[in-house]
Amino acid sequence: MNPVLVVHGGAVRIVDKDQKEPVRQGIIRAATVGYNILREGGSAVDAVESAVTVLEDDPEFNAGFGSVLNTDGEVEMDASIMNGKDLSAGAVSAVRCVANPIKLARLVMEKTPHCFLTDQGAAKFAAAMGIPEVPGKQLVTERNIKLLAKEKHEKDAQKLDCQKSRLALSNRNARATEAICSFPVATFKKK
Known part of the structure; x- marks a missing residue:
């Protein structure tokens, strides 16, 4: 059976004309990365994490680099991931200085007895796991x-x-x- 991976670019309002093609290309890149992992026998969790990482690294999307700003003009990001085989899950919220919150959410799922960490707790956990801190300003786009x-x-x-x-x-x-x-x-x- 051929693997299936569905990728969407978020629940964003109507995309400007000049963004349509870059958004489409970003979704294709994310889907291709994830699909290749599945095709090579990788896990669904590996595929999802990798596909979401591509989206988080692309400024056309509102996660990671290019995140929507809070009212104070700062980045606060959320991410969650779940393993359908055993129903384990991990999530983070109000993450400020991590480039790829999906990676942190996966670590919550795999390395803690918790399923959800937020704000300072998530930041401390990221540091303990060796996730590099990225100044929030580096995640902001014009x-x-x-x-x-x-x-x-x-x-x-x-x-x-x-x-x-x-x-x-x-x-x-x-x-x-x-x-x-x-x-x-x-x-x-x-x-």
């Missing part, structure tokens, strides 16, 4: 700095629109005002 600035500007504009709506509807009840001022916000983590 595109994501601009994206964060745009999102902050849009959020500020939404606040102004909401305030104008409240003034215009001062004679209405609070419930109606809340309904008019409701809007989705970005899912950035606060420090």
